[in-house]
Amino acid sequence: MKVCVYGVGAIGGLFAARLARGGVSVSGVARGATLASLRERGLVLIEGEARRRIDIAASDDPAALGRQDVVIVAVKTTAIESVAEGIAPLLTGDTVILSAMNGVPWWFFNGLADAPPGLRLPSLDPTGVLDRSMPASQVIGSVVHLSASSPEPGTVRHGAGRRVIIGAPAGPPDGRAEQVAELLRRGSFDVEVSDRIQRDIWYKLWGNMTMNPLSAITGATLDRILDDTLVRQFATRCMREAAQVGARIGLTITDDPEKRHEVTRALGAVRTSMLQDVDAGRGVELDALVTVVSELADALAVPAPNIDALLGLARLHARVRHLYP
Ligand SMILES: NC(=O)C1=CN([C@@H]2O[C@H](COP(=O)(O)OP(=O)(O)OC[C@H]3O[C@@H](n4cnc5c(N)ncnc54)[C@H](OP(=O)(O)O)[C@@H]3O)[C@@H](O)[C@H]2O)C=CC1
Ligand SMILES: CC(C)(CO)C(=O)C(=O)O
Known part of the structure; x- marks a missing residue:
């Protein structure tokens, strides 16, 4: 299974490092000082007193990383439009997009039966570019109940917690959510699958x-x-x-x-x-x-x-x- 992390900061770096350590094939879309550091020093994971170098393929050009089975989107929400602009070369119609950010995401009202039909909010994907480039049908949502920080580019420090809740926006747990859960467990995350991730x-x-x-x-x-x-x-x-x-x-x-x-x-x-x-x-x-x-x-x-x-x-x-x- 090919996994790419889009945004190798605190959370993305933690996912990338722990999955790679668990034997998963992981790459990362990174830029600037983070990319330079990943190439020179590898991804550095600090957990407790342990400091470990983990090498992952990284590029600021998603096309160089190719089509993926899973893309973990872990940028700050303020950068999500830049992901929408870049993500296409990583995706096939079957790629799962794991959205790992705080707050209300662009796909939130999909499958939410009690939301007014056609509800659109001015600040949430006003042009529809997020939904077009990262369709809700391919998304698995998440809540990341742990803490991490990036003391310097390319280095991630795991703080507290390992709990991640995931779920498909629409309907009961399906095969994709279970597959992603199994994947994350290879990174030693405590994963729960929710029947209503919203x-x-x-x-x-x-x-x-x-x-x-x-x-x-x-x-x-x-x-x-x-x-x-x-x-x-x-x-x-x-x-x-x-x-x-x-x-x-x-x-x-x-x-x-x-x-x-x-x-x-x-x-x-x-x-x-x-x-x-x-x-x-x-x-x-x-x-x-x-x-x-x-x-x-x-x-x-x-x-x-x-x-x-x-x-x-x-x-x-x-x-x-x-x-x-
Ligand atoms: N940190 C935590 O403990 C927790 C964070 N969260 C949430 O997780 C999300 C991610 O947070 P966090 O990991 O802390 O944030 P960080 O700022 O540490 O990481 C985001 C990373 O994404 C990179 N990035 C942004 N846009 C692009 C792009 N277009 N191409 C390549 N890389 C890009 C940034 O690079 P650059 O530095 O160059 O901008 C940065 O390395 C947020 O929504 C946050 O609220 C949730 C729970 C806990
Ligand atoms: C620390 C906490 C839990 C405070 O609401 C948080 O979610 C954050 O810092 O983003």
Whole structure:
């Protein structure tokens, strides 16, 4: 089985390294300093005290890597259009595209019976280029419940966790999801196959759609955000609104926000990925995490004044720093 990872950063690098270590034939689409480093030093995987070099074929030209059985898309959501532009040479009609990013992806409403037919959101694939180049029928979605970082290009450090949930957008688990699960298990990931991956994505989003922008705006770690009563209550109000939005498209959340806060608070003094992006001067994944929820609330006529306030503040904060268009 030929597997290509598109975007060899923290998550892509971890998938690539662990699959290659498990004997899978892996290549990577990388660019710039990452590509140079992969060619010179191989992909470096740091797990605990262990540091290991793993050689994979890498190119910034997907045509040089050829047709694949599975393509793992692991860029930041802000770069997804560049993947749409480049991915064609990797695909046949049977290639599985494993979408491994946070937030609401372009294929999210496919197979979601309770979503209004033909629903389109302004910030989600407005031109249809993502759907044309990466059709939902070929996608397996995922929720990546682990952490990784890339301390320097071509090096990936595995943080905590090994859990990955995957599932086809439409219908019950099918053969493709099971095949991808088996593949990922060769990389020693703990894989679950979901019969409704959108529900799992929405549940993760329910937490990070507030924590990420709140950390970006304030510069605070998760513990400080949740220990501030007013900010915690604001996050709770946003989550209640998001829960109402989700319920309208069949993605009901039964948990109470407080229960979720307790889980997040236990993570301690974590700098969220969005705060790290702000610190590094990188674009922020605001559209996939927050804009989409605000637009969905609007489309479904669910009042969401707190989510809109969060979006407005986070967007302005990012725009002032040239981190959002
Ligand atoms: N890191 C984590 O612990 C977790 C991350 N996630 C999610 O996973 C996704 C990926 O995050 P993460 O791995 O941290 O991000 P990174 O920024 O570490 O990695 C993304 C990689 O994609 C590369 N890339 C982007 N566009 C292209 C392109 N057109 N061609 C080739 N390479 C490209 C980037 O290269 P360059 O540097 O040149 O831009 C970078 O190496 C995000 O949606 C994130 O929210 C989810 C769970 C945990
Ligand atoms: C740390 C966490 C869980 C905070 O919501 C996260 O999802 C992120 O940093 O992107």
